[in-house]
Amino acid sequence: MIRFHNTLSGREEEFLPLVPGEVRVYTCGPTVYNVPHIGNFRAYVFEDLLLRFLRFSGYKTIQVMNLTDVDDKTIRDARTAGLSLREYTAPFIESFFAGLKTLRIHPADHYPRATEHIPDMVRIIKGLLDKGVAYRKEGSIYFDISKFPSYGRLSGIDVEALRTTSRIGARLETDEYEKESARDFALWKAPKEGEPFWETEIGPGRPGWHIECSAMSAAFLGPTFDIHCGGVDNIFPHHENEIAQSEAYFEKPFVRYWLHCHHLIVDGEKMSKSKGNVYSLDDLVETRRVDPSVLRMFLISTHYRKVLNFTFEALDQAAAALKRITDFVYELEHRAFPDAGSGLAGPLIAEADAEFRDGLGDDLNVSSALTALYDLIRKANSLIREEKIGADEARALRSFVSQVDDVLAVLPERREEEVSAAVREKIEARELARKAKNWAEADRLRRELLEAGIVLEDTKDGIRWKIAPRKESS
């Protein structure tokens, strides 16, 4: 059984898709006015884990991720740069997709752009006007939240309090607003001098932020779909407003399960430009040479509904944890196993498999799932040591780890295990020195190789070497 914590109910619920065997998922994507940071990627990695697990569990998945390529900031910055929206956003979109690849995030089925779905949005806005739940004011169109009784259900916000209160108890004079209520939100914004706008049947202008998700999710997934994900900051107002628009227009339930991931903080503090602690993927992977697998391991290993604290020490710990898995795989692939095994590997795998599935099925409890894997590794290593794992069993274990990694996707890409002739010669020279019991020379060469990222292991079956994981440098 799969259970997810649904923000709508505030508790865990059994997950059953609308159409048996098929899951439709909408994941809030990037606003492409800037290079995405690792906090953004935490959300995408979480969503990737979710989708991978659903497929691992036998579901067919359809995933849509939007690209918000028109909003206030995008317009503002494009204007400053003297570029069109399309020109301005192109490099950020590219950076976003490059990041997905780096972190081995499986591509969504569709990446619709807001600017390419204006007609879909206009249709909904027009419908909302016709139904009387939206109104025009000075060229803009607003959604009237008083016409949507369940407004506030997702976020648990009291609409009455919202109407008169901003933060810290400060009262707002609602009369001063153009909108009829302080918290009515814009569906369509009147054109402003020098800003891009679209000529449409509801008049010239550009879309409000929330409407794109209502329009594009319906276009690809239908008016009702299974899962909608995003960061916790989107619960209010973004997702609350999406529900209002979609349900008021389609008169059908919008999303069945809302899954929100918490934020990533850095050194215990919120990422912010003023603190200078905002990291992009390139800052870590290119500049500091952090292994992308290690970064993914780090991002994945804290439960998605908890705040994740990014520190370089935590990254080192993730690297150590990952190494435990990669060393196990290395052992399975490079050791000479006896022909006959003990028959103990099968039950071990079955047990780990069940625990792994149960763990992730429990609202993506990665800790439990990883424990299943580590338990298997410890027990299997123990059997390997006792020569109780046969060649077939080693293959079965390797295959199980691969299956698990279809979900986690943390094992490094298979590196070409080729090194330069110079390194190869050095390894041989070190072997000769060792055979001659010239320990000083052998150790010196080993140290040199280690600095070049080559780890040597002397086993009773002979020398073997592996490429050390990349270690970040600051």
Add this chain to the structure above:
RNA sequence: GGCGCGGUACCCAAGUGGCAAGGGAGAGGUCUGCAAAACCUCGAUUCGCCGGUUCGAAUCCGGCCCGCGCCUCCA
């Protein structure tokens, strides 16, 4: 002020009524020329604090303290 998340060993982190998972780091040991890898052993009489319920609580209830997030078109 409202809504929400969290406080479990040196670090990370599961567990949500019945003897406190797992990973890392650390200590000791086996193996090894030495390492590396691996395995074994050790490690919280205790789960932010104080009360309460219970045969029994990290887990339920009440109160308090601390950290953090959102309530600004920030995932």
